[in-house]
Amino acid sequence: MLPSTIQPSEFNPYYKHYIALVENVNLVQALEKGLNTTTAFFESLPDSVWNYQYAIGKWTPKDILQHIADTERVFAYRALYFARSNNAELKGFDENIFAENALASNKTIGDLLQNYTLVRNATLSLYRNFNETQLMQIGQANGSVMSVRAAGFVICGHEIHHCNIITERYL
Numbered sequence: 001m002l003p004s005t006i007q008p009s010e011f012n013p014y015y016k017h018y019i020a021l022v023e024n025v026n027l028v029q030a031l032e033k034g035l036n037t038t039t040a041f042f043e044s045l046p047d048s049v050w051n052y053q054y055a056i057g058k059w060t061p062k063d064i065l066q067h068i069a070d071t072e073r074v075f076a077y078r079a080l081y082f083a084r085s086n087n088a089e090l091k092g093f094d095e096n097i098f099a100e101n102a103l104a105s106n107k108t109i110g111d112l113l114q115n116y117t118l119v120r121n122a123t124l125s126l127y128r129n130f131n132e133t134q135l136m137q138i139g140q141a142n143g144s145v146m147s148v149r150a151a152g153f154v155i156c157g158h159e160i161h162h163c164n165i166i167t168e169r170y171l
Contacts, residue, residue, distance in 0.1 A: 001027050001135055003153045011154070012144035018157030019150065021164075027135075027149060028127055030156045035120045038068070041163050042113060045171075050109055054169045059099060061166055065112045066104035067095060068159045069119045075158075076123045079151040082139035083130055092142025127152050 003022045011019070022030050042065055051060050059067065074093050082088045104112065135149040146154075 010147035011150040021157040021160040062104040083134040088139030090141040
């Protein structure tokens with residue numbers, strides 16, 4: 001399954017930007033590449049940047065890495081739920097409340113990177129075990145349609161998006 005094969009009917013148009021950021025490779029390859037690229041990216045950040053906010057009220061790179069992992073957990077759960085259910089419907093989540101309650105500033109960089117790595121490896125295991133029928137399953141989250149495969153590519157594009165923001169606004 002390549003991101004170029006996903007139909008607009010499989011996701012809310014809001015997510016088109018994220019999916020477009022992903023290379024045209026199969027989903028497991030995109031997840032694997034993201035694991036390596038994102039880990040290397042965050043490991044390369046200078047210590048002085050980790051607690052930096054480019055404007056009042058904006059997240060720090062610590063907050064962003066925690067957000068990437070939290071969002072991946074949410075979208076992986078959606079994918080699992082949609083793959084295992086019929087006509088699944090889930091509530092949304094408020095990323096700002098999640099970020100506020102995650103307390104990323106109290107965590108070490110090593111802990112945040114380990115958390116991200118563990119989450120990604122769990123997501124890889126999940127997607128490696130979906131078959132073609134399950135990848136095509138569709139459910140609703142936050143009132144929007146999403147297929148299992150679209151959720152996987154959103155996970156990949158979401159982390160690329162946030163790494164791009166760090167590069168543009170924090171470095």
